[in-house]
Every structure is written in structure tokens, then in C-alpha cells.
Amino acid sequence: MGLDIGSGLIKVVVIDHGKREPRITKVVIVPLMADAIVEGEIMDPGIVSEAIAAALVEAGVTTKEVVVAVGGRDVIIKKIQIERVKEHQARELMRWEAEQHVPFDMESVELDFQILDPDATGPQMQVLLVAAKRELVESKMRVLGEAGLEPSLVDVEAFALHNAFALNHPDALTGMVALLNIGHEVTNINILDDGVPILTRDITVGTRKFREDLQKDWGLSLDDAAALLQGYDKTKALDAVVAVRGEDIIAGIDRAISFLETNARNGGALRTMFLCGGGSRIPGLDDLLGQRLGIAIEHANALGNLHVMDGALDGLVADEIAPLLMLPIGLALRQNQ
Ligand SMILES: Nc1ncnc2c1ncn2[C@@H]1O[C@H](COP(=O)(O)OP(=O)(O)OP(=O)(O)O)[C@@H](O)[C@H]1O
Ligand SMILES: [Mg+2]
Structure with a gap:
């Protein structure tokens, strides 16, 4: 369960995961009350754990084991090179290495790492290091505990997005492509070079800001504004808001791309950008991104290569919710080691 x-x-x-191919048996989506989570921080744990518990009841699952993820600015992902040593020695080295690479107080972080080239023999090895502020992990644990759940694994959001994307779009794993996940509060950009994630950044714009602009600047009610963002039609108000807020997203993408141009091995020429997240459904936003960035835009399909069991999407419209599912599918794809 993701x-x-x-x-x-x-x-x-x-x-x-019982059969040869993973099969989706249930999807449940429940809204969270406004401001229960702000800028990635859980402001009201009671409301969040109640919403999770309600989702579990609706899902009809009895398992307590769940895979969750952490992300945002309190999580650092870094590829480093260190002298080649055995796994257990690497574990000892890692705290010292992390001190050089992670701008957090080492007393208050959770660290993990993966040797990326375990079979190579050179004097140096590539290691993927992840550090997350302990408070971030612990607050998530508390909320899960209150909802009666036990996390079997805490993933990193960027990795889960990548895993679901790679399964559904194997064709996109050559050259330089980006996955843009436009959420409610945050837009994440992940850039892959031949399928290897080389850059991940958060842009603090999501559907919430689009909706607030429609309310403030165009006098729409909350419900009308929300419906417009999830609909299929363009309006004058929507076009105007997309033009302004879209630029905020483009500015964030431009920052990521210019970082690549100075750091990536082939100058960072993006081939295609794939969109997901609820915000990817905003009418006209895809066209704006394509025009302004001058690259091909495609909509990622989180369900494209997965078998969905009858009844798994009861009451949901597949095309309308598939864009929202990239991250939770990536989580549910993880199996316990
Ligand atoms: N079918 C849909 N049902 C509900 N909301 C939708 C739908 N399609 C698009 N949306 C929009 O997408 C938003 C949610 O998108 P998403 O689930 O990607 O964000 P989130 O994961 O909750 O936010 P974040 O990642 O920023 O914390 C909603 O606030 C709404 O504006
Ligand atoms: Mg999200």
C-alpha cells in the first residue's frame, strides 16, 4: 500500500505483487482540509490522521503496513564519490562524508545511502547519499501511528516518482527528459539523463495559487475556481491566471535548466518534458509550457503500463485521476526487502 x-x-x-506483473487493486483519493499541511509541514496532525484513516476505511484494506515518502527542502539527495570500501565500512564513513555534503546538523538527521556501482573495481565508488531531517520523518511517523498504520519503508518522493515514471515510460529513459509534477502547493521537477535522475528541485507554486488568483482577481467562488482548474474548458479568467502563474513555474524550470547547462555532461539539452500531478490538468498550461520552453510537452500516464483490476477505480474517472497517481503508485511499487 502506497x-x-x-x-x-x-x-x-x-x-x-503476488502475480508476475504488479496489479492495482484499489485507489482511494480523499481531500484534505485547507491548511492542514502548509509548505510540506503538517500543521494539524489530528486532521491529517483522520483523513488517512477515512481513506483506509474507504479502501477496505486490513493491512497496517504502508510505504510513505518524505521530500522537500528538508531532504537532501546527493551523488558523491568516495574511496572504494566494503558496504559495512561505507556505513561508518557515511556520517563523516555527510557532514561535508549536507547542510544540516548531523545530530538531527536520518541518513541512508546506496553504492551505485558495487561491481566496479576502480579506486573510487559512486554513492547516492540521502539525508532527511529527523523531525520530518518523525512527524510523519506520528501521524501514521495515530491512523493505526506502521510504515514498512520511508521512501524519497523524487525516487518514487521516478520509479513509477520509469515503469510506465520506458521509452523516455534515453537522452535528457524532465518529469514535472504539478501539485497543490508544490511543483517538483526531476531531470533524468538516460534514465538516471540527475537533478531534482521544488518550485513553490501549485494549483492552490492558481485557484486563489481566480478567486481574488476574478471574483470566482472557491468551488467555481476549483472546477475550472479540473475542467476541460478555457475561459478568459483562466487564460489570464495561467499566463501569470505559469511564468512562476517556467522561472523555476529555467533555473533548473541553467544549472544543468553549466553542470551536465552534454550541456543539458532537454528533449521532452512529461507532466503529471493535479496541476497538469489545468487547461492551457501544457501549451504555455511548450511555447515558452520550446520543448516537446507530453502528459505522463501513471497507469499506462499497469494492470488495473476491475473495481479498483470504482467511482473515479481514470483519465481524471491518473495524473494524480504517479507518486502513490511509485510508493506501492516498492516491495519490502
Ligand atoms: N480529478 C481531480 N480531483 C481532485 N483534484 C484535482 C483533480 N484533477 C486536478 N485536480 C487539482 O489537483 C490538485 C491536487 O493535485 P495533487 O494531488 O497532484 O497535489 P497534492 O499531492 O495534494 O499536493 P502537493 O504535492 O503540492 O503537496 C487539486 O487541488 C486540484 O486543484
Ligand atoms: Mg503531490
């Missing part, structure tokens, strides 16, 4: 505690929507995806 659980994505988004700031706008809580998503539960259950995957059966």
Missing part, C-alpha cells in the same frame, strides 16, 4: 499525503489530496494505492 500512501501519498499530499497537501491537497491524500492518495492511497494498493498493488498486489
Whole structure:
């Protein structure tokens, strides 16, 4: 069971790993009350754990084990090179290495790492280091505990997005492509070079800001504004808001791309950008991104290569919710080691 505690929507995806191919057996999406999570921080743990518990009841699952993820600015992902040593020695070295690479107080972080080239023999080895502020992990644990759940694994959001994307878009794993996940509060950009994630950044714009602009600047009610963002039609108000807020997203993408141009091995020429997240459904936003960035835009399909069991999407419209499911599917794809 993958659980994505988004700031706008809580998503539960259950995957059966019993057969040769993973099969989705249940998807549940429940809204979260406004301001329960702000800028990635859980402001009201009671409301969040109640919403999770309600989602579990709706999903009809009895398992207590769940995969969740942490992300945002309190998580650092870094590829480093160190002298080649055995795994257990690497574990001892890592705290010292992390001190050089992670701008957090070492007393208050959770660290993990993966040797990326364990079979190579050179004097140096590539290591992927992840550090997360302990408070971030612990606050998530508390909320899960209150909802009666036990996390079997705490993933990193960027990795889960990448895993679901790679399964559904194997064709996109050559050259330089980007995955843009436009959420309620945050837009994450992940850039892959031949399928290897080389850059991940958060842009603090999501559907919430689009909706607030429609309310403030155009006098729409909350419900009308929300409906417009999830609909299929363009209006004058929507076009105007997309033009302004879209530029905020483009500015963030430009920053990421210029970082690549100075750091990536082939100058960072992006081939295609794939969109996901609730914000990817905003009418006209895809066209704006394509025009302004001058690259091909495609909509990623989180369900493209997965078998969905009958009844798994009861009451949901597949095309309208698939864009929201990239992260929770990536979580549910993880199996316990
Ligand atoms: N079918 C849908 N049902 C509900 N909301 C939708 C739908 N399609 C698009 N949306 C929009 O997408 C938003 C939620 O997107 P998403 O689930 O990607 O964000 P989140 O994960 O909750 O937020 P974040 O990642 O920023 O914490 C909603 O706030 C709404 O504006
Ligand atoms: Mg999200």
C-alpha cells in the first residue's frame, strides 16, 4: 500500500505483487482540509490522521503496513564519490562524508545511502547519499501511528516518482527528459539523463495559487475556481491566471535548466518534458509550457503500463485521476526487502 499525503489530496494505492506483473487493486483519493499541511509541514496532525484513516476505511484494506515518502527542502539527495570500501565500512564513513555534503546538523538527521556501482573495481565508488531531517520523518511517523498504520519503508518522493515514471515510460529513459509534477502547493521537477535522475528541485507554486488568483482577481467562488482548474474548458479568467502563474513555474524550470547547462555532461539539452500531478490538468498550461520552453510537452500516464483490476477505480474517472497517481503508485511499487 502506497500512501501519498499530499497537501491537497491524500492518495492511497494498493498493488498486489503476488502475480508476475504488479496489479492495482484499489485507489482511494480523499481531500484534505485547507491548511492542514502548509509548505510540506503538517500543521494539524489530528486532521491529517483522520483523513488517512477515512481513506483506509474507504479502501477496505486490513493491512497496517504502508510505504510513505518524505521530500522537500528538508531532504537532501546527493551523488558523491568516495574511496572504494566494503558496504559495512561505507556505513561508518557515511556520517563523516555527510557532514561535508549536507547542510544540516548531523545530530538531527536520518541518513541512508546506496553504492551505485558495487561491481566496479576502480579506486573510487559512486554513492547516492540521502539525508532527511529527523523531525520530518518523525512527524510523519506520528501521524501514521495515530491512523493505526506502521510504515514498512520511508521512501524519497523524487525516487518514487521516478520509479513509477520509469515503469510506465520506458521509452523516455534515453537522452535528457524532465518529469514535472504539478501539485497543490508544490511543483517538483526531476531531470533524468538516460534514465538516471540527475537533478531534482521544488518550485513553490501549485494549483492552490492558481485557484486563489481566480478567486481574488476574478471574483470566482472557491468551488467555481476549483472546477475550472479540473475542467476541460478555457475561459478568459483562466487564460489570464495561467499566463501569470505559469511564468512562476517556467522561472523555476529555467533555473533548473541553467544549472544543468553549466553542470551536465552534454550541456543539458532537454528533449521532452512529461507532466503529471493535479496541476497538469489545468487547461492551457501544457501549451504555455511548450511555447515558452520550446520543448516537446507530453502528459505522463501513471497507469499506462499497469494492470488495473476491475473495481479498483470504482467511482473515479481514470483519465481524471491518473495524473494524480504517479507518486502513490511509485510508493506501492516498492516491495519490502
Ligand atoms: N480529478 C481531480 N480531483 C481532485 N483534484 C484535482 C483533480 N484533477 C486536478 N485536480 C487539482 O489537483 C490538485 C491536487 O493535485 P495533487 O494531488 O497532484 O497535489 P497534492 O499531492 O495534494 O499536493 P502537493 O504535492 O503540492 O503537496 C487539486 O487541488 C486540484 O486543484
Ligand atoms: Mg503531490
